[in-house]
Amino acid sequence: MDIAVIGTGYVGLVSGICFAEMGNHVICVDQDINKIAALQNLVSPIYEPGIETFMERNVQAGRLEFSSNLIQAVRHSELIIIAVGTPSLPSGEADLQYIEQAAAEIGRAMSGRKIVATKSTVPVGTNEKIRRIIAQHTEVPFDIVSIPEFLREGSAIQDTLHPDRIVIGLDNRELEAAMVELHSSFTDQIFVTDIRSAEMIKYASNAFLATKISFINEISNICEKVGADVTEVAQGMGKDPRIGPSFLNAGIGYGGSCFPKDTKALIQIAGNVNYEFQLLKSVVEVNKAQRYKVIEKLKESLGQLHDTVIGIWGLSFKPNTDDIREAPSLEIVEALINMGAKLKLYDPVAMGKFRERYDHPSIQWCGNALEASINADAVCLLTDWQEFKEISLSQLIYQMAQPILIDGRNVYAKEQIEGAGLHYYSVGRPEPIAAFRSQVSV
Numbered sequence: 001m002d003i004a005v006i007g008t009g010y011v012g013l014v015s016g017i018c019f020a021e022m023g024n025h026v027i028c029v030d031q032d033i034n035k036i037a038a039l040q041n042l043v044s045p046i047y048e049p050g051i052e053t054f055m056e057r058n059v060q061a062g063r064l065e066f067s068s069n070l071i072q073a074v075r076h077s078e079l080i081i082i083a084v085g086t087p088s089l090p091s092g093e094a095d096l097q098y099i100e101q102a103a104a105e106i107g108r109a110m111s112g113r114k115i116v117a118t119k120s121t122v123p124v125g126t127n128e129k130i131r132r133i134i135a136q137h138t139e140v141p142f143d144i145v146s147i148p149e150f151l152r153e154g155s156a157i158q159d160t161l162h163p164d165r166i167v168i169g170l171d172n173r174e175l176e177a178a179m180v181e182l183h184s185s186f187t188d189q190i191f192v193t194d195i196r197s198a199e200m201i202k203y204a205s206n207a208f209l210a211t212k213i214s215f216i217n218e219i220s221n222i223c224e225k226v227g228a229d230v231t232e233v234a235q236g237m238g239k240d241p242r243i244g245p246s247f248l249n250a251g252i253g254y255g256g257s258c259f260p261k262d263t264k265a266l267i268q269i270a271g272n273v274n275y276e277f278q279l280l281k282s283v284v285e286v287n288k289a290q291r292y293k294v295i296e297k298l299k300e301s302l303g304q305l306h307d308t309v310i311g312i313w314g315l316s317f318k319p320n321t322d323d324i325r326e327a328p329s330l331e332i333v334e335a336l337i338n339m340g341a342k343l344k345l346y347d348p349v350a351m352g353k354f355r356e357r358y359d360h361p362s363i364q365w366c367g368n369a370l371e372a373s374i375n376a377d378a379v380c381l382l383t384d385w386q387e388f389k390e391i392s393l394s395q396l397i398y399q400m401a402q403p404i405l406i407d408g409r410n411v412y413a414k415e416q417i418e419g420a421g422l423h424y425y426s427v428g429r430p431e432p433i434a435a436f437r438s439q440v441s442v
Ligand SMILES: NC(=O)C1=CN([C@@H]2O[C@H](COP(=O)(O)OP(=O)(O)OC[C@H]3O[C@@H](n4cnc5c(N)ncnc54)[C@H](O)[C@@H]3O)[C@@H](O)[C@H]2O)C=CC1
Pocket: 006, 007, 008, 009, 010, 011, 012, 029, 030, 031, 032, 035, 070, 083, 084, 085, 086, 098, 099, 101, 102, 105, 119, 120, 121, 122, 149, 150, 151, 152, 153, 257, 258
């Protein structure tokens, strides 16, 4: 099938590459000419493991191209995928300006029957709005389908090539066979439903995952007070298939471009129909507070933070991505700077994007994790990158001013910590302080 994808962010770019990988001809379109120029030179604007190999293979096979000419791309395609951003407005509602603009441009470009599929995460009823906007700009017949995206950053290609399920929302059942056929090369787990339900499935799924995270984080806060170990609790809970083991990792909470925006958007969607989504409001509040646990633990171990030197390991909102959108590190770094701390920052790939967003004379940008720990009074791990798990704790202690490690993602097992001589704080686990106090004076 000839496909045009509008928007080359994570969703548009990865979806486009994967549809090409499955033998379709794809034109990925973006209004950001710098992104298109980079892509035409086979340089990915996003860090995603393996993306450039897939991109190069499909460009060279003539199945994938990049363009800023939306009109031409639409005219050469049967399926038009909308994958533009839907960021948060100050109210928390989804900002649909990019959706509306893309719909109008697609309408103006229509030439012959098309199927328009929305992959962007949009409030319930938005696909009807897209239909109205396109119809204002063309007499040509077309169909609308909702195909929400469930990929995760850092595993986007894997998630797209091997999805748990694909949801297809359509109102014209005559489209079902073609849409199922197009997606059957990815999985046989294809759930066909109506458009509004498909739109809600996406928000409800993200909101539920965020709820699991805030739930285990509140459990971790109680574990600290009752002397239980939240990692053990999560394992025991997860053995129940009704609960499942995933998304029960306690830490400093969720960030990223979607959980924060989609939870707020769903609260607004409910509010717009006079329903107060109390549970989800609590999920958001719990998450907002959780990231400050790191600062509480720093104060607990160091007292006042003015003029202390603190190493920060990890800036991206999760490992294997350079995305810092709504990352806990943004608020934690700014709060520590405002308290007068001197910071040594390191992240394997996200430092460039972070520095564009936030820099300060009190920040030293470091080339590796150990450099960020030299003469540090404490190190705070904010992102669970694999490389942090492999660091020699004895070497770490040797070069720190004080052997204090705040592990915001419970990266280290008890066995690694016991006897290591670190003054170790984590989330929801009893700190064996006594086991270390005899070895270190803090
Ligand atoms: N990032 C993720 O992991 C996931 C995102 N989503 C959803 O997918 C949508 C896109 O997300 P991202 O890829 O992160 O967005 P993004 O914001 O990274 O990229 C969107 C791209 O669309 C382009 N664009 C906007 N209007 C355009 C127009 N009229 N013509 C051509 N290009 C245009 C922008 O220049 C930008 O490059 C959002 O609704 C998001 O909630 C869904 C699942 C996963």
